[in-house]
Amino acid sequence: MKPMSIWAANAAAELQHIDTLALVSEPVGVSLSLGSDSLWLVKRWPDGGKIAFRTAFSPSGKLRITKMDQQGTKILVSLECSTLKYEVMAAIDEGQRLLRYTVSASPKISLNLPYWPKDMISLNQKGKTGTRGTIHTQQRGTRSGILYFNQDRSGSVFYFQNLSALNRYCEDAQCSAGATVGGEWPEIGFSLPASNAPLKKDQTYIFSEALVNFSDHLPESPGEIAIDYLNRLSLTYLQLPRPERFYLNWLDIVEKGLNDLVYHKGCWSFAAGHAYLNAYVADYKNPPEVMVQLAVLLPMIEYVNWKGETNHQLIAELKSGLENFYEEDMKTIVRWLPAMEENLDHSEEQKKTRIMDAWYLHHPLMNLARLSDHGDKMAHDLLFKSIGYAMHVAQTFKYKWPVFYQMDTLNVIKAETAEGAGGEKDVPGTYADLMLRMWKLTGEKRFFKEAERAAKELVGLSFDIFYQANNTAFSAGAMLRLYKETGNQKYLYLSYVCLAAIFDNVQLWECNYGHAKNFPTFFGIFPLRDAPYTAAYEEQEVYAALHDYLAEAEGIDILPSVRLLIAEFIRHTIGRLAYYYPTMLKSDMIATKSKTGEIDQRLWIALEDLHDGWEHSGEVGQEVYGAGIAFGVIPKQYRKVKDEHFTVFCDYPVASFRKVKKTLYMTTGGDARLECRLIFLLDGRHPYTFNLDLGDEIPGPEPVKVTPELVEFSITGNLKVKVTWTKKSP
Template sequence: MSVGVVSSHEPAQPDVISQWASGLKNSLGQNRNRTVAALQFSTGLLEICLDTTSFWIIYSFPTGGKVAIRACYDPQALYDYTSQEDGDRALGFRINGALGQFHVRLELLDNDRPFLRYTTSLRPASAFTVQSFPRDVYLLDKTYDPLKTEGVVHITQNGPTSGLAYVSCLKPKGPTLFYFQNLTALNDFFEQTRTEPSSVVGAKWPELGLSLPSSDTPLAKHRDVVISDAFLTLRADTPKDDYQTADWFIDEFARVYRLLDKPATAYYDWPQAADKTIRSLSRSSACYQRINNRFYLNAYVGSSEKPPESMVQLCVLVPMLAYQAWKGRPSKLAEQLRQNVPSFYRDDLKTVVRWLPGRPFRKSDLSEEEDHNKMDSWYLFHILMNLGRLALQGDETAREIFLKSLDFAIEAAHRFKYEWPVFYHVKTLEILKSETKPGEKGEQDVPGVYTYVMMQAFELTNDDRYLREAELSAGKLVGSGFNLLYQTNITIMSAVALVKLWKTTGNRLYFDLSRLCIANTIAKMWVWNGTFGFGKNYNTFMGVSCLKDASYIAAYEEGESFATALDYLRLLGSDASPSLSLMLAEYMKYLINRGRYYYPYELPGEAVADQSKEGQIRRQLTIPLEDLRTGWQQAGQVGQEVYGSASAFVAAAYAYQRHERMPLTIFVEYPVIESGFRDSRPDTGEYFMHLAGVPELACRLRIFPNHGSLPNVRVFTDSETPHEILQKNRTQTYIDYEVVGGTRYRIEWQTGRRKRSTKKS
């Protein structure tokens, strides 16, 4: 089946520009205070320029285009500057202005392909409030004219996501710019001004970059404060299609990420959290309701005024089954949840549904989705996806319900031509809400999760009908660009489905589309850590927004994203690029570290909302809050998320490596994409594992005994020239190592006397 390659990007050519870009042709082009910088890249020309209000760094491409960086701005006046070399590849500038003294450090990070970092701090001469500030990067032609340029804005920061902007200049030809503002470095600014970095980085051609948020709370006088810490990568050409656009985005992001200061991680006992979660779900009546002798979980703690939801039961059940398999012990709760699944099937519709049939809503103020006859497009396929997982594990009841529901799903797909609305009527398929916002279409990643379900159906039945459906649906993702993501976990699930489709059909387009899905997901990451306000008490570094325009990160979406990203990396194997592997491995490493902060008892009381939109918050329960937010906002404003409680099961089952014949449990922060076990005698053995990520970055590996004391353990790289990894820390109950990504390891143990290792030659 052939699907054409379409670009989603519409070029922009300005006919009207803002006050900040107007006049640049004269102020820069005719400026006599412009000098060649003391350091240069191997191509192009780097210049320094001072005008009456701005200090500029200007890079001219050999092809004629220019990038002008407004490294500092004073609305009253800049007077003069001095400069000096700061190491081999950096320059320091002190600029005197009416607001105070600015310091700019310019660092050239790659000589061959322009990559620079500029950091600006200010020591105010007197306290002042920050009002309107310009963005810092401008695209110009060779005569310094912004009006004669044309370009494409691929993606920018949205809410509290990473402070990035990614653009391509089409006229003059090239460059492609990746801009990243290190928002972590601006924590003191946000603390002093009581602002936060939501949507502070943007792009409207020909301007892009950071615009400091306004505030009526002043900056203190005579106190240095960082007001910008920006990275800028410059490619001389433009991507040929959406897929190269996505690949370059991931590469440039990973290039910057390697250089960022990152928070330290700390071990958290996820198996213990998983066991406490099971107790909370089983024993707290606020978490469940009993109907017709069946046990149903509520969506939120204390939200029993609504009928039970099918997704809630399955979101907890499927990861819980993975956890009980990991632990080797069955759970009564898992069996109770399994028994309630058939009650969500409606014979009159011949499909599984969202709300438990026949149960009323016992509340007066219904939200828009609280209607037995209304279906949210993604929701149906999420239910079917988890039923398909159970069916593939051998659950015959789940298989029957899954297969019986497929005709309804396919009929809906045909009615909507694989372009899914937000809500539709389950009886008539009438569209009840077509778009998330006017002009933004419906749920654009649903074709991907539909593809996932059809690939499950094909795997279960070997019926080519489902494979054809999968291909027709996947084709609807073509041309989506960076507008593909509606819900993060659904988009990563789409990536998994597309890799399966690629490997089944051999059509590489689906592999390309899968990487586009991952690029959309990475664009929603919070690659910064806010330590202002309540943020002093928790960590959101490398979080990922749950929805395309969400203002928070969410436990359920992150837990499912974690498990699905691991599936994606394992499916790809060596086909995953180093940059893609790096970004997903680091995401998973930090979620393992910071996932604890979703539990209300891990936060101080003042950081948690007193009232929530859904149900109630009970701090003692090991049930996560739905929402963690930026530092000035309390967590838990939505509620305490029962259906997100599976995150502990996911973390325990996937971050801890066990084997029934191995006396050890191995915890590792990076995802294990391949592993194996070998023993030669009852008292000795070896465990092999291949970690995702890249060798430039490291993670924690911790080894526990399953019973009693630690056996003799040694860790080696598993290569032609192996070397032993030295212990970083050892206690009576565990051994810590630091290991790097993208590497194979061999772990040897002996439960009796220590044996001498035999290394490979």
């Protein structure tokens, strides 16, 4: 057995003989007990195993109750020790088997807290710590405060620490809520972060706010684990306080960004007779990259088409130089512009001639396939000249890609992301996506078979399927398309595994301490499994990929929890993404020096990275390839209405949007228990009155906001909406 801390050993010994103060819920098996230094909530499983949750804790070893009040399955306890006063509230939803407890504390004197023990300990039927646990996932960095595990054969637990509640503590203690939930079996859970500054006397702080869901079910296969995780996460999500998101005028933002992208010299380099976008503002050291050009080009084309225009100078400029990325001797496009490869400084593994990052080859080919699907001949030719090489690489590596390889020899340069962790595990999914696009373009069965061969390499993976956020999201969509074509349930489950891994890499809490008081963080997604920051480009790509996932899922009975989580992710993403623009931030929170290029705080070009509140953001650089943010948002959230002088915006995904005479029909995504924003944006030429018919003879809602520029309604998700309107006299 692994050695335990002295606090855990003492707790385990005490819990064997501790008396029960109160039974909180008999059906769920939760009771309240007081030890010498802790107030415990103890869950007893049907087989006699236990898991104990530490609430109030006394570092001095002496804790006494001053008041206790119980009403049904809700209990409130007041306690104190020599240095702290506590209020502990615990309540149980017996139907959902959901325990919620909040620990509030007020220091009697100014206090430093250099250490705090974990708040969970697992005990077997004899009351000892000799249990076995399988931890499916736990918090990494500043991601959600989640711990999800099987406790021996007793049952499974989904634990969520609402880190938003800790903001006042973290602000005064000058500490981070990152890496606070986890541990090693059997001493696990949440530990209050050590203070770097004293807490204030008589100030009330939340020391813990936990939501815990119990289940007798023991998920074991990756598919079972993913489905259970998504369902329990959505259940917990409904209980969370969620920050309000305000409408951001993306129609204005996109034009500012487009102007800066086109005219700011730091965004461009010139080589081989063409202008190319830099990856980062003022990044003149590195050669242009093919992915950068296409990552901006595709959403730009979507935006121009949305506007009803046929072309734009930026589109023509980006297309004109793409063929220069093709290497005839290898018969494939390459990452770095060959004409400038001598500029590579070899400072990183990928900054060498003909070194390929495994996912990087597929990404531009997928975008070329999208362009080909819209009839672009240049893209079609470049794609078909390169696809044979991509298939050769896949077959050589037997659909298990390393991190880096030499393109001309296929020698492996870096095999694993970390020792024993394997290569880029979601790359088989991006390859499957590419092959399915090729199958759609050609109808050739060999491409479909390649997609299925690659998909086999995702079987058996769980949360570790996630290498890079956008690639995992593309993989989810590819697996869903395979399910639609074959009817094979394993592909649907693989799509859920990808989605669970994505939602395990988000930040479901609002960081409101330090610099993060200046920007929203709730539902931000991290680009890599161990990345210390959220990133603009990957967020935008995940946002687009999940929109596509819902479009593919039309007519399929996918998990309601998936629809809920994707809709909420979309809603919060479009309320946050604009805060990657330095123009939206305070200058003192932005790094004065970046890893690549320079930062111009006047530009509507996104910073790559937003960090924990105590760190500066923009340390990586100001990413030009993140310029697709606004281009991508507008076609998905704004809808023009033919022959009318208004545009419709909804911050949820919308399906079946159509106009029939003087009536609009649409269906909101998401869940009926949550609300979204529906706005009619007026162009100023005509005032309008809008009426919403939600069916079931229910009176339509009144607008929550009416101005000369817009009319706003609040409606629920998963709702069929009928809209009629009348023009007012000017």
